[in-house]
Amino acid sequence: MKINILGAATTRFGELWETSPRALAREAMSHALKNADLKPQQVDALFVGNMLAGILGNQGNLGSFFAEELGVSVPAFHIEGACASGGLALHNAINSILAGQHKTVMVLGIEKMTDFNQEDITSGLMAAGSDEERQAGATFAGIYALMAQAYMQQYNVSEELLSSVAVKNHYHGSLNTKAQFQNIITIADVMKSTRIADPLKLLDCSPISDGASAVIISSENIGDVSNPVSITASEVATDTLALYQRESFATLSAVTRAASKAYSKANITPSDIDVAEIHDCFSIAEVIATEDLRFSKRGEGAKDIAEGKYTLGKGKIITNPSGGLKACGHPVGATGIKQIVEITEQLRGQAGSRQVKGARIGLTHNVGGSGAVAVIHILQT
Amino acid sequence: MKITPVKLWRRQKHVASLIGKTGTLLQWTVIRVPAKTFVKEAPYPVAIVKMDNNEKMIGQLVDWQLSDLEKGKKVIAVLRKFTPEDAESVIAYTIKFKPHENY
Numbered sequence: 001m002k003i004n005i006l007g008a009a010t011t012r013f014g015e016l017w018e019t020s021p022r023a024l025a026r027e028a029m030s031h032a033l034k035n036a037d038l039k040p041q042q043v044d045a046l047f048v049g050n051m052l053a054g055i056l057g058n059q060g061n062l063g064s065f066f067a068e069e070l071g072v073s074v075p076a077f078h079i080e081g082a083c084a085s086g087g088l089a090l091h092n093a094i095n096s097i098l099a100g101q102h103k104t105v106m107v108l109g110i111e112k113m114t115d116f117n118q119e120d121i122t123s124g125l126m127a128a129g130s131d132e133e134r135q136a137g138a139t140f141a142g143i144y145a146l147m148a149q150a151y152m153q154q155y156n157v158s159e160e161l162l163s164s165v166a167v168k169n170h171y172h173g174s175l176n177t178k179a180q181f182q183n184i185i186t187i188a189d190v191m192k193s194t195r196i197a198d199p200l201k202l203l204d205c206s207p208i209s210d211g212a213s214a215v216i217i218s219s220e221n222i223g224d225v226s227n228p229v230s231i232t233a234s235e236v237a238t239d240t241l242a243l244y245q246r247e248s249f250a251t252l253s254a255v256t257r258a259a260s261k262a263y264s265k266a267n268i269t270p271s272d273i274d275v276a277e278i279h280d281c282f283s284i285a286e287v288i289a290t291e292d293l294r295f296s297k298r299g300e301g302a303k304d305i306a307e308g309k310y311t312l313g314k315g316k317i318i319t320n321p322s323g324g325l326k327a328c329g330h331p332v333g334a335t336g337i338k339q340i341v342e343i344t345e346q347l348r349g350q351a352g353s354r355q356v357k358g359a360r361i362g363l364t365h366n367v368g369g370s371g372a373v374a375v376i377h378i379l380q381t
Numbered sequence: 382m383k384i385t386p387v388k389l390w391r392r393q394k395h396v397a398s399l400i401g402k403t404g405t406l407l408q409w410t411v412i413r414v415p416a417k418t419f420v421k422e423a424p425y426p427v428a429i430v431k432m433d434n435n436e437k438m439i440g441q442l443v444d445w446q447l448s449d450l451e452k453g454k455k456v457i458a459v460l461r462k463f464t465p466e467d468a469e470s471v472i473a474y475t476i477k478f479k480p481h482e483n484y
Binding site: 118119120122123126132133134135136137138139141142145146149150153194195196197198199200242243244245249 | 408409410411412413414415416417418419420422425427429437438439440441452463475477
């Protein structure tokens with residue numbers, strides 16, 4: 001069965017203090033419907049990806065909460081998998097279609113983070129970690145910093161080389177009017193930014209953001225079908241909740257396993273990919289991802305990024321044309337769906353000044369926790 | 382993070398069984414922007430420790446100096462307070478790691 005993307009839309013990401021979660025959801029879903037040329041009554045079910053509404057906002061029952069905003073009383077579900085909540089919601093929406101339960105499904109990814117202070121957010125995000133990590137006083141920046149230390153030692157890579165991830169993604173973000181940050185930065189800017197968890201500095205870290213993204217998928221060809229994009233693989237893998245229990249700290253096994261299955265399901269190889277949205281929650285995450293996805297050889301991800309192999313106008317596989325989590329922003333539950341929206345626009349040739357020329361095959365890489373869950377999607381024209 | 386008396390009671394035997402165990406530093410970072418509970422302690426190192434029985438643990442480093450942050454540094458598990466700043470709460474204890482000189 002073919003899973004088509006009928007509509008895709010995202011709000012602007014950023015510090016949206018004047019916008020409520022309901023308003024964010026309404027904007028993303030109504031624009032996705034308009035994009036698909038569909039009416040709310042044509043949607044059979046709603047899947048919502050969100051991590052923090054229950055933890056920070058004391059708001060549960062999100063399926064019904066957001067179905068109310070969609071304006072239809074359809075079956076609605078909340079899926080949580082930390083920062084991979086969006087990707088997991090899409091995976092489950094696809095499964096519901098494959099199971100024959102629904103034909104056309106709306107998937108909403110949403111997060112409202114800037115209503116809360118930084119310490120509350122840092123603690124809230126640690127709900128995705130293990131009890132031992134929380135008792136140790138680890139933060140997510142701290143856990144990715146442990147990966148960065150391990151990676152830098154194993155492959156003799158410098159902090160400057162890691163910085164090139166943020167430089168590339170800010171350049172891409174500067175071409176995206178929906179991005180939280182649209183300014184160009186230099187390696188020197190990253191190097192002199194505030195230290196968060198050694199060796200990671202402020203500009204190695206994705207920001208705290210608000211935003212919502214929505215896609216409508218279907219087994220049918222309805223609405224506007226002039227520019228078809230379909231999902232040819234949706235794979236999930238999990239690993240231990242905590243990093244310290246793993247054999248290696250310089251790779252995420254859940255990513256390598258989910259990606260292998262996805263490549264084989266879509267019957268493609270990594271070099272067939274034209275454009276990818278990567279979960280660069282911290283600079284080290286994109287470096288490791290380029291290797292786990294088999295775009296770069298082990299130990300060469302940072303060098304390849306610094307040399308422009310993944311930069312618009314220079315590279316063959318373009319990573320994070322949206323600006324990634326670093327520059328586009330990271331409203332955690334929305335990120336996995338925003339990645340799908342970006343790749344859809346790229347494959348439709350509608351990405352404007354950040355268009356990857358001739359893009360036909362795209363990939364999204366959405367990770368929850370410190371690699372405890374990974375969701376890989378492959379999209380094709 | 383919610384600390385409930387029942388959770389502490391359930392955990393205390395395990396925590397007590399780890400006191401005095403030794404291991405070596407595998408990987409570490411210095412946390413400078415902490416979660417809420419640890420604001421007063423920052424900056425502090427968090428390390429992955431390989432215990433002598435080959436199990437891995439994660440823990441905060443205490444009584445440390447910069448020169449202690451090196452791969453293979455011997456550490457010993459000690460009992461330390463871990464509690465939110467709330468006078469009404471039960472005081473919780475956890476395992477932290479201290480550089481081990483008599484090794």
